[in-house]
Amino acid sequence: MKDKDLKIFNELVKLKSFTKTAEYFDVTQPTISLTIKRLEKQFHNKLIYQTSNQSAIMLTNAGHVLYLKSEEILAELGKLKYDVEHANDRLLRVAFCGFGGDRYMADIVERFNQQGLINMLDTRHELASTAFKELDHGELDAMVYSWSSPVSNPKYVINNIAKGELVMIVSNSHHFAYRNTISINELKHEKFLIRESGNYTREVLLSLCNNAGFKPEIAFTAKSRQLMIQLVEKGIGIALVIDKLVEDNHHIKVIRLPEEQKRWMYVQIAVRKDLIPNKKQSKGIKILNKFHTDDALN
Missing domain, CATH: 3.40.190.290 (D-Maltodextrin-Binding Protein; domain 2)
Incomplete structure (x- = not known):
């Protein structure tokens, strides 16, 4: 199975049109049709159907499962591509959000500076809801935030700090x-x-x-x-x-x-668990995972 096939299927489901999908990928409409037939042959299941030539694309049960899985796979492939291409980077992309970010980000930057790693930080100020989405899609490596209850998510390494x-x-x-x-x-x-x-x-x-x-x-x-x-x-x-x-x-x-x-209000640091840091980044990740304050959570 080619990555491109999954991307085409995924976009077809969103656009619900062979014509619009072909325009999106700058290919012919028959190319889109062949891609779907190739996937259906591979998975031994019908994936989509239409009640008429002019009707919107509908998903079969198998198509629905493939769409949900393709979303996860494509997101992981995107993160993998970034991580491999930037394996030699010194940077850590860190968002700071709300009260937690405003209150403790300066202290975190100070810790990086004390260890000669301040130039590693690529920081941005964002809403926590936006940062969580970017963290999930591999567009961030970590975030410092505050939330109404402690966040627990198997995708992150969580450090409760205040x-x-x-x-x-x-x-x-x-x-x-x-x-x-x-x-x-x-x-x-x-x-x-x-x-x-x-x-x-x-x-x-x-x-x-x-x-x-x-x-x-x-x-x-x-x-x-x-x-x-x-x-x-x-x-x-x-x-x-x-x-x-x-x-x-x-x-x-x-x-x-x-x-x-x-x-x-709970203040936490979340680090992307699927991030595979190089040696330089590992030092920065260690600072984030071990950072604590005098009012740390028990």
Whole structure:
């Protein structure tokens, strides 16, 4: 079986058209037809069918299995091609995402620098959801990220490095500044500062308020964590943040939620398990796998 045959079959399933598939690969339509017949002969099964010459391509049960498997195989072949072609590279492609990446990436770069490996790092700042997809497709070697629960995936070598608690923060002059704990139910008349859509702390806050039976009044939507914290300091509103962001800030008061409302953020480093590093890359991988902080997870 040729790689090209699988690619043609895979694209035919997605485009649902012999004509469009032929145009995509810049070949004739009979070439696509011959490819499908060759695969059907090899697997002793009909793979596709059409109810008429003008109808869309439909998959048989065997075709459906081949499509799912071909997705996995082609992804693995893509990673294999990159890894072999770049076997002599010194680089490690590392994404840093969200609070976890922002908080700990500088420390990780420092470790690489201490061992004379800083030039090995090829870093990018991305959404965790995007980075996970790139890691799965071999477009990344590792990522530093934060997630609402510890990620466990057999495709990755996971290093748990920190755990942060979500807390409410108010200015020192706020009428709740004397409190050490507070229930979301007591905050229905407060003005909130939140992050943009898709941010974890925003989603948690909205969920907690919904569970308490009210819709929070939003004073301002901040584009960065730093701006949101600065606005809290100025008394514009209150906010839900990860405690490690404000542990050294003397201009605000941290108020914890009761046990039944507590939420956490887990910081991890994931390294692609199927990566076969050269000797130089192995040193960098070791730093990522062994990296720890004073607040490491048990």
